[in-house]
Amino acid sequence: MAAKTKHRLQKENNAPGPEQITIQGTVQRRIFYNAENGYAVLVVSVNDDDDIKATGNMPIIREGDEYRFTGNYVEHPNFGRQFKFSQAELILPSGKAGVARYLSGVTCGVGLVKAQRIVDVLGEDALEQIQADPSVLEHPDLSFLTTQQKEDIIQDLSSNSVQAELAGMIVRDGVGMGTVSKIMQKFGNDAVRIVKENPYILADEVWGIGFKKADEIAQAVGVEPNSP
Known part of the structure; x- marks a missing residue:
């Protein structure tokens, strides 16, 4: 009997979890954020009338940004139904107003007015253009940007993307x-x-990362300890 019970428990422990789903929504409010581990509790709008509570780890949070969240709905004993996500993918904004707001938000030294002028010149795909070919900032109609501002735009967009991916x-x-x-x-x-x-x-x-933590990171990215 004990052997059967043990076998049943092993099967239950090895059973696959529920299949993850993906939802898309806009961060309306940040309820809680731990800067050390990136754990966040958010209010996310998944459509015009439906706000949900979402929890998980993410690097950078700006209210108004849109994300693609992957995870599952869970029932918290104290806080009720919420979406627990394992991945949060930033969706670059569309529309001139959204792109300008995003650009001014991630770039030091470039306010909303200048960001709007950049988008007016380059179009709604300004972010993709700049990341693919930074020389587009040399457009004659963008001469109002200083050399330092151009460098800041290129660096900040790239760093923001790399940090989020990392x-x-x-x-x-x-x-x-x-x-x-x-x-x-x-x-x-x-x-x-x-x-x-x-x-x-x-x-x-x-500094501050020992072998144990490096090994945890290696496992996270799928690198075996004996890999060449």
Whole structure:
């Protein structure tokens, strides 16, 4: 009888969890955010009339940004039904107003007025154009931008994208946003490439990351300890 019970428990423990679903929504309000591990509790609007509570880890949160969340609905004993997500993918805004707001929000030294002028010149796909070919900022109609402002736009857009990707790869229990910040400070926009290629180098190159944490990061990105 004990053997049957043990076998049944093993089957239950190994049973696959519920299939994850993906929802798309706009962050309306941040209820809670832990900057160290990136854990957030958010109010997300999934359509015009339906706001839900969403919980999970994400690197950067700005109210008004739209995300694609992957996870499951769960019933919290104290706080009721909420969407627990394992991934949060930022959706770049569409429409001139949305693109200008996003650009002014992530770039130091460029306010909304200048961001709107940039979008007027480059169009609604301004963000994609700048990331693909930064020289588009040399357009003669963008001469109002200083050299420093152009450099800030290029750097901030790239860093924001890299940091979000890195956090999505490695943030989990024991590996928080503090670790992401340290890696970004050391490797900058090469951070994702380096972590994917050899996460164990972090133990040697990044202060505060020992072998144990580097091993956790390696597992997160799917690198085995004996990989060449």
